[in-house]
Ligand SMILES: Nc1ncnc2c1ncn2[C@@H]1O[C@H](COP(=O)(O)OP(=O)(O)O)[C@@H](O)[C@H]1O
């Protein structure tokens with residue numbers, strides 16, 4: 001049996017409010033209808049729906065500020081309303097929905113990540129539409145993803161998605177923020193999200209959106225590395241979801257990297273935050289990035305940050321460019337004493353038996369478009 005394709009559709013506040021301060025119900029009706037049509041075409045659909053804060057604002061119907069605590073209160077009020085709305089709309093088509101409220105902590109911990117993945121798998125296998133949002137009411141800045149663009153990339157990885165569709169109030173990435181630059185041009189295809197592309201993206205043009213185009217590119221970059229294609233498109237276009245699938249609507253398409261990653265490496269890419277970095281010489285960078293080698297102490301020139309054995313750390317080249325991330329076999333103090341040494345010298349330097357390699361190739365994920 002061939003695997004049903006999975007699409008994660010992220011609906012920004014700008015789309016769900018149609019530019020107003022409150023949720024636009026006709027817009028939600030139309031989006032639900034399109035999701036159902038897509039399901040009928042054989043796709044599994046996962047929604048990442050913003051709009052809890054906007055829904056909360058409408059429910060209180062009075063002036064509430066924008067402090068963290070006030071927004072958390074609005075999200076707590078609005079999330080129930082939001083899911084109720086989605087539930088009633090999908091029930092018109094006899095499709096059950098499920099609510100998943102996640103924080104970064106849910107993807108950082110490997111067993112919680114696997115739980116979330118299994119739940120998503122089960123929901124899709126039972127033809128349910130999972131509707132995901134950040135658990136804003138309880139998420140503090142330390143455990144927050146912070147914006148639903150990045151969250152949708154993590155969800156796309158969790159759901160083993162084929163495609164990530166970010167719907168917003170612009171047709172995609174422009175050469176400059178089109179709100180302030182009428183001459184800005186749409187970029188229809190991005191092969192690699194490099195510094196030049198990132199420099200084009202600004203923040204949100206409204207007080208309701210979070211992150212603007214910058215977080216959409218971060219999301220697309222995570223997805224790209226995990227082998228998932230991202231499309232950024234305008235949610236207000238008639239039949240946007242179906243027309244994007246048929247490739248007949250102008251948008252920005254971010255091409256996915258080819259190198260397939262196994263599930264654990266996808267988690268390394270999306271889940272834990274890095275607690276430090278090691279800087280490597282050119283020989284080590286080449287060995288790791290083009291020869292699929294493990295990282296040896298010999299190639300390490302410097303260490304930054306504080307980390308323990310088994311932590312995720314960044315691997316940087318001599319120019320400070322991050323080329324990979326991986327689980328390190330030594331803590332930061334041990335790394336200081338063994339950097340630059342041959343593997344055979346490690347035990348003597350430490351006074352006890354250590355690992356042979358600093359990061360094993362199975363624990364290493366490259367961030368460029370090269371096979372690992
Ligand atoms: N280079 C760019 N191309 C397109 N939009 C951009 C760019 N830079 C900044 N933006 C802004 O990003 C906004 C979309 O992000 P945001 O307001 O967070 O929406 P959403 O609620 O859909 O996530 C656009 O309205 C636009 O003003």
Ligand SMILES: N[C@@H](CCC(=O)OP(=O)(O)O)C(=O)O
Nearest residue numbers: 013050051052053147148210
């Ligand atoms: N979790 C918040 C939305 C956060 C967010 O990223 O908003 P947006 O940039 O409009 O997608 C909410 O439900 O209001």
